[in-house]
Amino acid sequence: MDAKIKHSEPSLGLTSAVFAALLVLLVVTVLVAQVELGSWNFVVAAGVATLKAVLILLVFMRVYYGTPLIWLVSGAGFVWLAILFNFVFCDYMTRGDAHSPTRDLGVSYEVRSRSTSD
Amino acid sequence: MSQSLSPAVDPTPFESSVGSRSHESVVAHHFVDAEQQHATAELGMWMFLVTEIMFFGAFFLAYLIYREWYPAAFAQGSHHMDVMLGTLNTAVLLTSSFTMALAVHAAEHSQRRQLVGLLSATFVLGAVFLGIKGLEYYHKYAEQLIPFAGWTFGPTGNERVGMMAFFNLYFLMTGMHAFHMVLGLAMLAILIVLANSDRIPSSRSILVHNVGLYWHFVDLVWVYLFPFFYLVAIRPAGHL
Numbered sequence: 293m294d295a296k297i298k299h300s301e302p303s304l305g306l307t308s309a310v311f312a313a314l315l316v317l318l319v320v321t322v323l324v325a326q327v328e329l330g331s332w333n334f335v336v337a338a339g340v341a342t343l344k345a346v347l348i349l350l351v352f353m354r355v356y357y358g359t360p361l362i363w364l365v366s367g368a369g370f371v372w373l374a375i376l377f378n379f380v381f382c383d384y385m386t387r388g389d390a391h392s393p394t395r396d397l398g399v400s401y402e403v404r405s406r407s408t409s410d
Numbered sequence: 411m412s413q414s415l416s417p418a419v420d421p422t423p424f425e426s427s428v429g430s431r432s433h434e435s436v437v438a439h440h441f442v443d444a445e446q447q448h449a450t451a452e453l454g455m456w457m458f459l460v461t462e463i464m465f466f467g468a469f470f471l472a473y474l475i476y477r478e479w480y481p482a483a484f485a486q487g488s489h490h491m492d493v494m495l496g497t498l499n500t501a502v503l504l505t506s507s508f509t510m511a512l513a514v515h516a517a518e519h520s521q522r523r524q525l526v527g528l529l530s531a532t533f534v535l536g537a538v539f540l541g542i543k544g545l546e547y548y549h550k551y552a553e554q555l556i557p558f559a560g561w562t563f564g565p566t567g568n569e570r571v572g573m574m575a576f577f578n579l580y581f582l583m584t585g586m587h588a589f590h591m592v593l594g595l596a597m598l599a600i601l602i603v604l605a606n607s608d609r610i611p612s613s614r615s616i617l618v619h620n621v622g623l624y625w626h627f628v629d630l631v632w633v634y635l636f637p638f639f640y641l642v643a644i645r646p647a648g649h650l
Contacts, residue, residue, distance in 0.1 A: 304515060311508040318500050322493065325641035333644070337637035344633045352511045352626045354619075359449060362456055369460035373467040377474075384475055 300357045310351045317344050436613050448616045455620040459627050466631050469583050473638060476575045483572020485643030486565075487580070490555055492546060496640040499542045500632065506535035507629040514622045517605070517615035525605045525618070532625065533598045536591055543588055547581075556581065580639050587635060590628045597621045 302310075321340040325333060350356040355366050441447040477484045513528035550556055554564030557574040558581070565573045601621055604610050610617055 301515065301518065302511075304512070307508070307511050307515070311504065311511075314504045314507075315501060318497065318504065321637055321641065322497055325637070326644065328644050333641075337641055338634075341634045341637055345630050348507065348626050348630050348633070352507055352629075353623055358452070361449075361453055365453065365456045365460060369456075369463040372460070373463055376464070376467060377471060380471055380475070384478065 301354065302351050302357065306351060310347050313347060314344055436611065444613050451616045451620060452623075455623050459623060462627060466583075466586070469579070469586065470634065470638075473579050473583065476572075476579060477642075480569070480572025480575055483569035484576050486569050487573045487576035488640060488642030490550070490553065491640040492549065493640050495542055495546055496636055499539050500636045502535050502539050502542070503629050503632050506532045506539070507626050509535065510622045510625045514615065514619050517610055517618040518612055520612045522605060522608055522610075525610065526602060529598055529602045529605060529618075533595060533602065536595050536598065536625075540588060540591055540595075543584065550577070550581075583635055584639070587628065587631055590624075590631075594621070594625050594628055597624065 317340050321337055324336050324340070327333075329336065349366065353366075355362060358366070437444050437447050441450065509528045509531040513525055513532060516522075516524040516528055551561070554562050555577050557563045557577045563570070563574060563577075598621065601610070601618060604617070
């Protein structure tokens with residue numbers, strides 16, 4: 293009870309530095325999108341976005357300065373999201389070839405028309 | 411220990427922790443002290459944000475699956491996005507997060523005038539974001555790229571269905587994001603009124619901090635929306 297919880301905070305200098313970093317990363321992500329990297333374009337875009345998200349979470353949202361409980365709860369949110377993504381993609385990525393619904397429709401129409409013409 | 415059932419709790423620890431921060435009693439009776447009340451409110455806000463992570467997470471999941479299904483249509487759809495306006499809007503939103511972070515700092519240090527100014531700046535930047543977003547929506551309407559509400563959807567050819575998926579997701583996700591922005595603006599307006607009449611002492615800065623958490627989270631969602639819709643594929647040269 294006597295141990296007073298001191299909620300610490302990022303300095304104004306660090307907050308400003310993070311803001312500058314976010315703007316730099318914004319320029320980086322726009323510029324990299326003009327360079328042909330194939331499928332790596334998406335990886336870079338998602339990576340830069342995640343870097344920005346981590347900066348916002350740790351400094352602007354002060355998770356870095358939060359109590360262990362805040363670390364746990366905020367972390368759990370993203371762990372649960374990872375579970376959702378993991379299981380859904382385990383399904384969709386292992387279906388042989390990536391079917392689009394319209395391609396599926398095309399196949400079934402074909403089958404139906406063949407069966408009616410018989 | 412033994413006094414835990416007694417209503418007359420020794421007020422000394424309470425005063426020692428709050429006294430230096432505020433002249434008025436703002437600790438509800440079921441909290442030990444202002445610090446615990448602060449931590450509890452912050453935890454509650456984070457619990458809400460976890461549900462928001464899952465809410466927007468499901469949209470992003472749907473986006474990734476449809477992008478996997480229709481890569482060419484997503485590239486084509488992305489070419490209809492205005493990267494200049496999108497970049498500008500991202501910068502506006504990041505700046506509003508910065509002023510929001512500064513506002514929390516001002517609230518904690520009892521800088522009332524700075525608090526009102528920074529909250530107002532955040533509000534104005536948020537409104538500018540929505541204004542630019544509305545302009546972009548209007549452009550999409552004019553270019554016949556709204557695939558619902560009975561409007562004509564312009565694109566034809568092989569990628570038409572995929573582009574409809576792209577623009578449905580675009581309006582769904584940015585629309586839900588904009589809706590969150592509108593709620594954020596309403597909360598900011600309330601904070602501005604409260605701060606202006608000096609009703610946010612530093613001991614209640616958690617009010618500003620929690621609205622700030624919400625605001626930063628909405629910013630965080632946009633950080634992903636921007637590259638996912640505006641920067642899907644390389645553009646034809648000189649065609650930003």
